[in-house]
Amino acid sequence: MNLPADDQLTIAGRTFRSRLMVGTGKYDTFEQMRAALDVSEAEIVTVAVRRVNLDQTEESLLNYIDRTRYFILPNTAGCQTAAEAVRTARLARAAGLSNWVKLEVIPSDGTLLPDPIETLEAAKTLVEEGFIVLPYTTDDHLVAKRLLDIGCATIMPYGSPIGTGRGLLSQDRLRRIIDLVAGRVPVVVDAGIGAPSDAALAMELGADAVLINTAIARAKQPIDMAHAMKLAVLAGRAGYLAGRIEKSDNAQPSSPTTGLIGQRI
Numbered sequence: 001m002n003l004p005a006d007d008q009l010t011i012a013g014r015t016f017r018s019r020l021m022v023g024t025g026k027y028d029t030f031e032q033m034r035a036a037l038d039v040s041e042a043e044i045v046t047v048a049v050r051r052v053n054l055d056q057t058e059e060s061l062l063n064y065i066d067r068t069r070y071f072i073l074p075n076t077a078g079c080q081t082a083a084e085a086v087r088t089a090r091l092a093r094a095a096g097l098s099n100w101v102k103l104e105v106i107p108s109d110g111t112l113l114p115d116p117i118e119t120l121e122a123a124k125t126l127v128e129e130g131f132i133v134l135p136y137t138t139d140d141h142l143v144a145k146r147l148l149d150i151g152c153a154t155i156m157p158y159g160s161p162i163g164t165g166r167g168l169l170s171q172d173r174l175r176r177i178i179d180l181v182a183g184r185v186p187v188v189v190d191a192g193i194g195a196p197s198d199a200a201l202a203m204e205l206g207a208d209a210v211l212i213n214t215a216i217a218r219a220k221q222p223i224d225m226a227h228a229m230k231l232a233v234l235a236g237r238a239g240y241l242a243g244r245i246e247k248s249d250n251a252q253p254s255s256p257t258t259g260l261i262g263q264r265i
């Protein structure tokens, strides 16, 4: 499937062909993860800073990610406060990982929902310190607006809570964020995507990209699912660019109803 050659995802001045970002957790083995990344054709790969062995003295996730092929996006998974997230981002930058950070601040209440107050505070500090900040947020458009105003490089609303695979809980709320942010920074639907149809729908709604981990890593056949997700993102994007028809309350025949042979005039 071909999209226009100039249809690229641009984040903070950097361009990518793929609109599928993938996570690196929950695979049975690092080899399986590497094969899934390959098939997905993703270019942006997130890694949890707290999971990687930054000095790489022993077996490390990073040994399985070709950094000449993939752009590593460190994330602050496991951080419950702004202070922890800021510290983790600084650590990743100091270790030479990146000055980009996927900001996640999630309290330990079992919901895996982001804390908007702590997220905003961390985003502000990190932007001031020169980080390229990609914050994970809820589908609340007012929080999205605050993150945008702070200077975040993307807005990453969830489809549904991390790991649930429940797809897009509210198309209306996602659409509101997409409309609000339109043309300013990319909107990346992050978390909760369960099936290729969810990924395609997010793209059809006008999201600029999606981020998927669990639905690929925990699929019965992760490598085949990575392939399916790649196709779904391409199809959704192509459908969005092609412009879907308006929904109508009235049925309309697909064949012409005038000028038919034998029709009474």
Ligand SMILES: CC(=O)[C@@H](O)[C@H](O)COP(=O)(O)O
Pocket (backbone or CB within 6 Å): 022, 023, 024, 025, 046, 075, 102, 136, 161, 162, 163, 164, 165, 190, 191, 192, 193, 211, 212, 213, 214, 215
């Ligand atoms: C991997 C990552 O960065 C997270 O945002 C999250 O894990 C993605 O959510 P799902 O696992 O639900 O796809």
